[in-house]
Amino acid sequence: MGKNETIKVALVGNPNTGKTSLFNQLTGLNQKVGNYPGITVEKKTGISKLDKNTSATIVDLPGTYSINPNTLDENIVLRTLLDNNHVDYPDVIVVVADIENIKRNLLIFSQIKDLQIPTILAINMSDQLEKKGISIDIETLKKALKTEVILISARKNIGIDSLKKAILNCNFLNTKPLAVISDRIDADFFRKIKEKFPDQHLYQSWLNITQAENLNILKGDEKKAVQEFRKDGEKLKALQHKETILRYKQINDILKKSYKRDISKGTDLRSKLDKILTHKYYGYIIFGLILFVIFQSVFDLATVPMDFIDEAFAKLSNWTKGVMPGGKFTDLITEGVIPGIGGIVIFIPQIAILFLFVAILEETGYMSRVVFLMDKIMRKYGMSGKSVVPLISGTACAIPAIMAARNINGWKERLITILVTPFTTCSARLPVYAIIIALIIPQKRFLGIFSLQGLTLLTLYIIGFASALFSGYLLHKFLKVKSSSFFVIEMPNYKLPSLKNTFITVLEKTKEFVFGAGKIILAISIILWFLASNGPSDFKNAEEILKSESVNQNIDSDEYKQQLASYKLEHSYIGIMGKSIEPIIKPMGYDWKIGIALISSFAAREVFVGTLATIYSVGNNDENNTTIKQRMAAEINPETGGKQFNFPSGMSLLVFYAFAMQCMGTLAIVKRETNSWKWPLLQLFGMGILAYIAAFITYTFLS
Amino acid sequence: MTTTIANLKVGERGVIEDLDFDNIPLILLEMGCLPGIEVELIQIAPLQDPLYIRVNDSHLAIRKETAKHITIKKF
Ligand SMILES: Nc1nc2c(ncn2[C@@H]2O[C@H](COP(=O)(O)OP(=O)(O)OP(=O)(O)O)[C@@H](O)[C@H]2O)c(=O)[nH]1
Numbered sequence: 161m162g163k164n165e166t167i168k169v170a171l172v173g174n175p176n177t178g179k180t181s182l183f184n185q186l187t188g189l190n191q192k193v194g195n196y197p198g199i200t201v202e203k204k205t206g207i208s209k210l211d212k213n214t215s216a217t218i219v220d221l222p223g224t225y226s227i228n229p230n231t232l233d234e235n236i237v238l239r240t241l242l243d244n245n246h247v248d249y250p251d252v253i254v255v256v257a258d259i260e261n262i263k264r265n266l267l268i269f270s271q272i273k274d275l276q277i278p279t280i281l282a283i284n285m286s287d288q289l290e291k292k293g294i295s296i297d298i299e300t301l302k303k304a305l306k307t308e309v310i311l312i313s314a315r316k317n318i319g320i321d322s323l324k325k326a327i328l329n330c331n332f333l334n335t336k337p338l339a340v341i342s343d344r345i346d347a348d349f350f351r352k353i354k355e356k357f358p359d360q361h362l363y364q365s366w367l368n369i370t371q372a373e374n375l376n377i378l379k380g381d382e383k384k385a386v387q388e389f390r391k392d393g394e395k396l397k398a399l400q401h402k403e404t405i406l407r408y409k410q411i412n413d414i415l416k417k418s419y420k421r422d423i424s425k426g427t428d429l430r431s432k433l434d435k436i437l438t439h440k441y442y443g444y445i446i447f448g449l450i451l452f453v454i455f456q457s458v459f460d461l462a463t464v465p466m467d468f469i470d471e472a473f474a475k476l477s478n479w480t481k482g483v484m485p486g487g488k489f490t491d492l493i494t495e496g497v498i499p500g501i502g503g504i505v506i507f508i509p510q511i512a513i514l515f516l517f518v519a520i521l522e523e524t525g526y527m528s529r530v531v532f533l534m535d536k537i538m539r540k541y542g543m544s545g546k547s548v549v550p551l552i553s554g555t556a557c558a559i560p561a562i563m564a565a566r567n568i569n570g571w572k573e574r575l576i577t578i579l580v581t582p583f584t585t586c587s588a589r590l591p592v593y594a595i596i597i598a599l600i601i602p603q604k605r606f607l608g609i610f611s612l613q614g615l616t617l618l619t620l621y622i623i624g625f626a627s628a629l630f631s632g633y634l635l636h637k638f639l640k641v642k643s644s645s646f647f648v649i650e651m652p653n654y655k656l657p658s659l660k661n662t663f664i665t666v667l668e669k670t671k672e673f674v675f676g677a678g679k680i681i682l683a684i685s686i687i688l689w690f691l692a693s694n695g696p697s698d699f700k701n702a703e704e705i706l707k708s709e710s711v712n713q714n715i716d717s718d719e720y721k722q723q724l725a726s727y728k729l730e731h732s733y734i735g736i737m738g739k740s741i742e743p744i745i746k747p748m749g750y751d752w753k754i755g756i757a758l759i760s761s762f763a764a765r766e767v768f769v770g771t772l773a774t775i776y777s778v779g780n781n782d783e784n785n786t787t788i789k790q791r792m793a794a795e796i797n798p799e800t801g802g803k804q805f806n807f808p809s810g811m812s813l814l815v816f817y818a819f820a821m822q823c824m825g826t827l828a829i830v831k832r833e834t835n836s837w838k839w840p841l842l843q844l845f846g847m848g849i850l851a852y853i854a855a856f857i858t859y860t861f862l863s
Numbered sequence: 864m865t866t867t868i869a870n871l872k873v874g875e876r877g878v879i880e881d882l883d884f885d886n887i888p889l890i891l892l893e894m895g896c897l898p899g900i901e902v903e904l905i906q907i908a909p910l911q912d913p914l915y916i917r918v919n920d921s922h923l924a925i926r927k928e929t930a931k932h933i934t935i936k937k938f
């Protein structure tokens with residue numbers, strides 16, 4: 161290799177073989193390492209220094225069992241490797257296999273090798289060879305597979321240097337196809353293909369033909385020629401089956417000479433744990449308990465840091481007000497920016513705890529058992545066992561949850577999962593729930609153990625899941641979309657979660673959420689502050705109007721100041737907006753101030769609390785009520801003279817937030833994942849109407 | 864005795880004889896579910912579906928509707 165060259169490397173292989181772990185070893189960059197098959201949703205690239213002058217650009221591709229894709233994720237692999245003009249088209253492919261499933265791992269190796277790109281086989285987890293009673297004859301394998309084969313351990317950093325050396329020398333690798341099987345599949349048919357596409361490798365043409373609908377890279381004459389070969393779909397399918405059988409035959413012959421396994425070793429832990437965790441009663445009980453523990457700890461563990469954050473930001477705001485010179489800019493900081501940031505920071509504890517649990521469930525391999533337990537149940541609601549993962553992740557945030565639906569095989573099952581996931585109680589709803597529950601539910605215990613507030617929250621979670629299932633059922637019945645669904649999942653071995661991996665996952669996800677949603681929240685906080693502290697003529701002339709209305713007012717009294725502040729808010733731009741929707745929201749028990757918060761919630765739910773904080777801090781000069789909660793509790797409904805946040809209106813708000821689709825981020829992701837505006841609009845209006853009706857009924861019934 | 868995977872009891876094993884290719888996704892073959900390969904039924908999900916099998920050193924869960932299209936010769 162010459163000076164300062166970069167070699168493009170693609171990591172390919174079955175799920176859970178350690179591609180991401182190897183990627184981290186090679187690049188030093190860290191990213192998600194999971195145990196649930198197919199955890200790598202996005203493509204990850206990194207740089208690895210091979211020697212003084214040469215470095216490698218490494219792409220970590222999603223795990224796949226075959227080059228023929230079954231999910232969107234797997235499609236990335238096919239598209240990268242089949243398109244010579246693709247930015248990530250590699251100079252060399254490293255197929256990562258693991259010692260235990262080598263036979264199955266070699267299937268994709270044999271397909272990749274036939275693409276005639278230089279290919280290296282890295283057999284991972286060599287640290288476990290002895291424990292599992294496995295011996296592999298590398299030299300024999302090398303000869304049989306016609307390329308470099310290297311034993312590595314990504315976890316223990318074994319063999320990585322030899323792998324780097326092999327990548328450096330990739331130009332000398334043999335690129336002959338492994339399986340010259342075309343003759344044995346259908347010699348005649350394949351000869352015709354070769355005649356039509358003389359410049360392509362035969363296997364490349366074969367994939368262009370069989371995977372045309374997943375590729376979309378062909379144009380003009382080539383496309384027409386491909387269509388010609390696709391006429392007989394049944395025949396193609398039969399040939400694909402034959403191809404797979406022949407490949408396995410060859411693999412078996414090769415492994416007979418090079419791979420030995422003492423089956424008396426290992427597998428004990430798996431069967432013992434499986435007996436309990438997928439047991440017909442214990443299985444569900446354990447799963448239910450785990451969910452209960454998750455939700456209980458989210459609420460109980462998180463309240464302490466949340467109260468602290470709430471108080472701290474209130475103090476910071478007051479302190480800043482004291483030290484900065486009075487004026488518009490100070491107001492922007494103390495009434496717009498600081499409460500806005502506080503509204504973001506406050507739910508970091510809850511998100512972190514949720515992501516921690518989800519990461520552990522995936523890392524240990526337990527999540528696949530949940531999928532197994534839940535499949536039959538979920539099918540009734542138009543989904544698959546795999547939908548459990550998005551639905552649970554949805555309790556953290558619907559955005560990554562909807563992306564996790566990518567590895568669901570059938571389009572209909574996937575679509576329904578995407579559509580109903582926003583019903584699950586995401587952490588953006590938690591600040592809203594938390595504050596309203598704290599206001600309207602007494603801090604008592606039920607039967608001496610369960611806190612009433614905790615139980616209310618649990619009920620809201622259950623409402624979230626139940627409405628997801630129920631709407632799934634309706635969609636299943638009434639949605640007419642064509643799709644063939646099937647269900648094949650791997651049940652991975654149980655593993656102890658690595659502390660480092662879990663920590664990184666939680667950190668990354670929390671950061672992503674805070675900065676992603678945070679930008680929207682902060683921007684809206686500032687816009688709101690502006691709309692609340694500006695207005696048309698009534699706003700500008702507030703002082704004169706008030707003075708002329710009440711002749712003998714002492715303009716220095718607190719009473720007057722408060723009157724002025726609330727008069728101004730009422731006549732500000734945002735007050736006008738809130739008032740204009742008041743007639744619509746009144747049946748649910750809300751006033752125009754809540755109306756303002758509802759409007760801003762349409763960007764993201766969590767803005768609700770921050771908005772009310774902004775509104776009440778503008779309209780309230782009472783020094784004693786400094787936290788958001790205290791201010792909300794003090795708020796009086798001018799019409800009834802009672803508290804604004806009482807039981808009926810509070811419950812109605814809880815119900816409204818449980819159902820309404822109020823998250824721009826989610827709508828954008830649904831548009832991207834479904835490739836159509838139809839589905840996000842269905843969510844927006846369907847869930848909105850449901851929320852309105854349910855909140856109306858709740859309020860009317862309770863008051 | 865010839866039967867299908869769907870009729871196996873927990874712990875029973877057999878050798879795959881035939882697969883009804885029209886009703887079986889290619890991926891199942893690609894994971895090693897092929898004629899001549901040994902299968903063991905490890906567990907049945909509590910609601911009788913899906914089935915947890917070991918085949919070709921892989922541990923897989925498949926639905927009954929798929930399993931009934933895989934003919935085996937029981938040991
Ligand atoms: N014992 C052992 N475990 C390993 C080794 N390499 C990776 N693992 C573990 O194998 C599991 C899967 O590793 P990943 O790196 O996430 O695998 P992946 O191929 O990226 O998986 P997908 O992204 O799902 O396709 C993790 O629990 C790793 O800690 C190794 O060399 N030895």
Ligand SMILES: [Mg+2]
Nearest residue numbers: 179180199200
């Ligand atoms: Mg990965």
